Each structure stands twice: as structure tokens, then as C-alpha cells.
Amino acid sequence: MAADFDYCIIGGGVVGLASAWCLSQHGSVLLLEKNALFGAETSSRNSEVIHAGLYYPPGSLKEQLCLRGKALLYSFCETYDVPHKAIGKLIVAPDEHNPRLTQLFTKGQQLGIPLQRLDRRALQQMEPEVDAQAALFSPSTGIVDSHALMQTLAAQAERHGALLQRHTRFLNARPEQGMWRIHTETSDGPFSLSAATLINCAGLHAQAVATRIEPVVAPLAQLRPCRGHYFSYPGAAPFSHLIYPLPPENLTGLGIHATLDLGGQVRFGPDTQYLDKDCIDDYHVSSALKKTFAQAIQRYFPALDTDRLHPDYAGIRPKLHGADQPAADFDIRRSHDSPPAIQMFGIESPGLTSSLAIGERLTEMIQRH
Ligand SMILES: Cc1cc2nc3c(=O)[nH]c(=O)nc-3n(C[C@H](O)[C@H](O)[C@H](O)COP(=O)(O)OP(=O)(O)OC[C@H]3O[C@@H](n4cnc5c(N)ncnc54)[C@H](O)[C@@H]3O)c2cc1C
Missing domain, CATH: 3.30.9.10 (D-Amino Acid Oxidase, subunit A, domain 2)
Structure with missing residues (x-):
């Protein structure tokens, strides 16, 4: 039996939307966002700076994805007329x-x-x-209009057939017949669906979401x-x-x-x-x-x-680190193999700059298996 969707993304911030745009070029995508608007949390409450990539520990994901993300972001903004x-x-x-x-x-x-x-x-x-x-x-x-960026990512993902659902809260997921059985709460009541791959881009809620993906992986970065x-x-x-x-x-x-x-x-x-x-x-x-x-x-x-x-x-x-601890890196991991799930934690700055590179990396991680 085929799953309803190839990919189910939890979270419609800039990282979820960029991931939806990247993955929509490879299969069917459903994105779940609990709020009335996309990007109403961290993605619209930042400095809107396109970082050069200077600050991060050598070889870290932050460094790699910022450098790559900066190039992808400038190119995306030029192609789709996003103010920057x-x-x-x-x-x-x-x-x-x-x-x-x-x-x-x-x-x-x-x-x-x-x-x-x-x-x-x-x-x-x-x-x-x-x-x-x-x-x-x-x-x-540089600087970018983060709202226009997210609107454009959403529109381009939808052009490729992605279904982006606002007012839809991810409740939990568990493996069933080789795919994910996913339960959500929508404005019309509970709704359940299946997806082949699950992706957690829930930002500040990523750890809470992870505790509702069974079997729960441990230990998670706090x-x-x-x-x-x-x-x-x-x-x-x-x-x-x-x-x-x-x-x-x-x-x-x-x-x-x-x-x-x-x-x-x-x-x-x-x-x-x-x-x-x-x-x-x-x-x-x-x-x-x-x-x-x-x-x-x-x-x-x-x-x-x-x-x-x-x-x-x-x-x-x-x-993912306290005031007196060394800076933690982005944590992007394949947490489950069969059915596959990829989860992201600690996507702080430079997450806006890196968003398209995160989408690209995610696509590679899925295709590699
Ligand atoms: C003060 C500050 C300044 C920053 N400045 C910069 C900067 O200048 N340049 C830069 O590159 N980066 C910057 N950043 C970092 C950047 O803003 C973030 O890395 C980026 O916005 C993270 O996007 P996200 O999609 O991962 O998370 P979010 O924007 O938080 O999106 C997660 C989404 O998941 C949804 N969600 C959560 N739980 C559920 C659920 N159960 N069901 C459905 N949906 C759910 C949420 O509603 C939310 O919309 C800054 C961050 C901060 C806080």
C-alpha cells in the first residue's frame, strides 16, 4: 500500500518551507503548521541578516550550511524577486x-x-x-525580507504540488505497515494520514515533537x-x-x-x-x-x-547550549531508518541564511538511503 504522501514536514517556519520547496521537486509533500500563518515564530523574529559565514567553528554544520545557504539564498532571491x-x-x-x-x-x-x-x-x-x-x-x-522569502518559498512549493496546511497541529506518529501513521488536530477536528518519510522542523517545539514520534529516540539535546x-x-x-x-x-x-x-x-x-x-x-x-x-x-x-x-x-x-558552555552546532539527524525520519534541533542563527542549504542537505540525506 502506498503512503498518502512521500514526505510529511512538521513546521512551517523558513526551514520547513525551504525543505518543502526542495522536496517538492522529488515527490509529494505535506507540510503541517499549527499556527494561522507560516513563520509566525522564530522565522519572523530575527535580524533578517544574510550572514557571510565568518563566525562558526571550522567544519561545523553552521559554517558549511551558512556558506552554502548564503549563495543559494542570494540566487533564490534574484530568481524569484524576493526583496534583499x-x-x-x-x-x-x-x-x-x-x-x-x-x-x-x-x-x-x-x-x-x-x-x-x-x-x-x-x-x-x-x-x-x-x-x-x-x-x-x-x-x-546582506539583508532579506524574511516574510517575502517565506511567502515565495510557500508559493513555489505549492507550484510543485506541495500541500501546505495551516491551522494543523502534529499530535503524534508511529510506524504502521512500513510507513508513518500521523495524527493531527485541524480546525475541523482530528485528521490522520500516512507518509513514507517524516521530517521534524518544529523549531522551539522540535524536542517536544520528537517525544511524540515513536519509538522515541534518546538522548535528545536539551x-x-x-x-x-x-x-x-x-x-x-x-x-x-x-x-x-x-x-x-x-x-x-x-x-x-x-x-x-x-x-x-x-x-x-x-x-x-x-x-x-x-x-x-x-x-x-x-x-x-x-x-x-x-x-x-x-x-x-x-x-x-x-x-x-x-x-x-x-x-x-x-x-542547545547554556550561557557558559561552548556553542553547540545544528543537530540534523536521521533518527529512524524504517520508516525514515529526519529531525532538526538547535536551528538558531544562522538558520535563516542556511534554510535553503538545510533543505538541500535534507534531500541528500533522504536520497542517500
Ligand atoms: C533573535 C534572533 C535573531 C536571529 N537573527 C538571524 C539572522 O539575522 N540571520 C539568520 O540567518 N538567522 C537568524 N536567526 C535564526 C533564524 O531566525 C532561525 O534559525 C530560523 O528562523 C529557524 O527557522 P525554523 O523554521 O527552524 O523555526 P521556526 O520559525 O520556529 O518554525 C517552526 C514552526 O514549527 C511549527 N510547529 C511547532 N510545533 C508544531 C506542531 N506540533 N504541529 C505543527 N507545527 C508545529 C511552529 O508553529 C513554527 O511555525 C535569529 C534568531 C533569533 C531568535
Whole structure:
């Protein structure tokens, strides 16, 4: 007996949608999304930066998929007219001969990432409002309209016959006659279907979803949700590039940076605040954070007008490491062989940049068997 679908994807964030687009070129796809809109969780609560791939441990999935994802994303955006811009980014250092900046420059060269070293004078010519002694300029870093990207991925997947179901919650799955028997809750009540391959792209809920795929695989990397807040800075933009301080060694975040959206509006963020596991839908931005934000921003932008800083939005990173632990990699694993299931955990930054490369990798993992 044939399954109703070749592939069933749980989660309609940018990774699930990119996977649906990739897999729809190889078979029938059903995507389940519990919310009314696609990408309403982490995929619409981020910096919308197309990362160059500079920061991640050598050989890690984050590094590989970011580098490949950046190329695929620029090409996808150009082909399908998704608004984006290679606006360029400056990583700024408080001292002239900063070893961490040199380290990033060397790493960039090894990876073939275009980078330019700037002294204080060159930096001031480029960004007169930024106060730093040295900088790295990364011209291939860009910004993308993440909503338009997800709409386009959904439309292109549907063009290839994928069925994308909103208001549909995955409840559980178990093997039955060599395929997956999948139970869902829809706005019209419970619904059950079968699929040959199951794919868990449930973001912050990936671990919870995994406990409902039988037989349950153990041990799973624990979810360590980490919220990042943003403050808007309305009015004329003081910069024309993305401005980043040097990142902390263990990459808990990338430091409170300045990003621009495609409309030219500046926002600052995100910081890092670890949350309890049951707080993964708390997106509150406290105005009490303003002082900490102002102090961090003033280190590279002394003319900051604090009256213009307003609490904006927050996103929650599905991290797999705690504040004092080394950065964990993306965890993308084939958890079950027969019938096959692939599950993804810890798809934090650079997950948006990597989304199409994750879809491509997933397709290879399925086809290899
Ligand atoms: C503050 C912040 C800043 C970031 N900045 C950047 C950046 O600048 N550049 C970059 O590349 N990346 C960035 N990222 C990372 C990027 O946003 C994520 O890696 C990416 O959005 C993850 O997408 P996803 O599809 O895996 O997860 P999500 O967007 O969380 O999607 C998962 C989906 O699964 C659905 N789901 C869960 N459980 C079920 C269920 N039982 N049934 C049905 N559906 C279910 C959810 O409703 C959700 O829509 C940032 C992240 C954060 C938090």
C-alpha cells in the first residue's frame, strides 16, 4: 500500500518551507503548521541578516550550511524577486591591533569570504558616526525580507504540488505497515494520514515533537531557549551598513548590533536572556532593558540619542547550549531508518541564511538511503 504522501514536514517556519520547496521537486509533500500563518515564530523574529559565514567553528554544520545557504539564498532571491540587498557589514573593534579581529580576518580569508581591513580613518570615511579603532568590512553580508522569502518559498512549493496546511497541529506518529501513521488536530477536528518519510522542523517545539514520534529516540539535546530583544531607532538612519561589535567567544549572541531593514530603518539588538523551558512563547520586551542597550550601543555609537530608543520585538533562539558552555552546532539527524525520519534541533542563527542549504542537505540525506 502506498503512503498518502512521500514526505510529511512538521513546521512551517523558513526551514520547513525551504525543505518543502526542495522536496517538492522529488515527490509529494505535506507540510503541517499549527499556527494561522507560516513563520509566525522564530522565522519572523530575527535580524533578517544574510550572514557571510565568518563566525562558526571550522567544519561545523553552521559554517558549511551558512556558506552554502548564503549563495543559494542570494540566487533564490534574484530568481524569484524576493526583496534583499547585499548592504555590507562592519565588525568594529575598540583597539587598533585587536587579536580577535585579526583571527576573524584570517578565518575569512581561509574560507574565501571577501573581507577588507579598515583603520580608523577608512572606517570614519565609510561611517562617520561610528567610533572604533579598526574594523572588518564584509561586503557579502546582506539583508532579506524574511516574510517575502517565506511567502515565495510557500508559493513555489505549492507550484510543485506541495500541500501546505495551516491551522494543523502534529499530535503524534508511529510506524504502521512500513510507513508513518500521523495524527493531527485541524480546525475541523482530528485528521490522520500516512507518509513514507517524516521530517521534524518544529523549531522551539522540535524536542517536544520528537517525544511524540515513536519509538522515541534518546538522548535528545536539551532545549535552552534564549530570548533576544530589539529596540527600534526611528528617524533618519545614522549608518548605511550593518554595524556589529566583536562577538563573545562562545557565540551566545553576536553582541547588540545595528541592523537596517530594507526600508532603511535602524534597530538595535538582540541581547541574550536565557529563559525557562516553559516560557517559549513569552516575547515581552521590557523598557527596563533600555539602559543596558544604550551602554552597549554607545561603545561604538557615542552620539546615540537614547530618547529615540523604543522597545520593539523579541525572538527566541532554540539553543542547545547554556550561557557558559561552548556553542553547540545544528543537530540534523536521521533518527529512524524504517520508516525514515529526519529531525532538526538547535536551528538558531544562522538558520535563516542556511534554510535553503538545510533543505538541500535534507534531500541528500533522504536520497542517500
Ligand atoms: C533573535 C534572533 C535573531 C536571529 N537573527 C538571524 C539572522 O539575522 N540571520 C539568520 O540567518 N538567522 C537568524 N536567526 C535564526 C533564524 O531566525 C532561525 O534559525 C530560523 O528562523 C529557524 O527557522 P525554523 O523554521 O527552524 O523555526 P521556526 O520559525 O520556529 O518554525 C517552526 C514552526 O514549527 C511549527 N510547529 C511547532 N510545533 C508544531 C506542531 N506540533 N504541529 C505543527 N507545527 C508545529 C511552529 O508553529 C513554527 O511555525 C535569529 C534568531 C533569533 C531568535
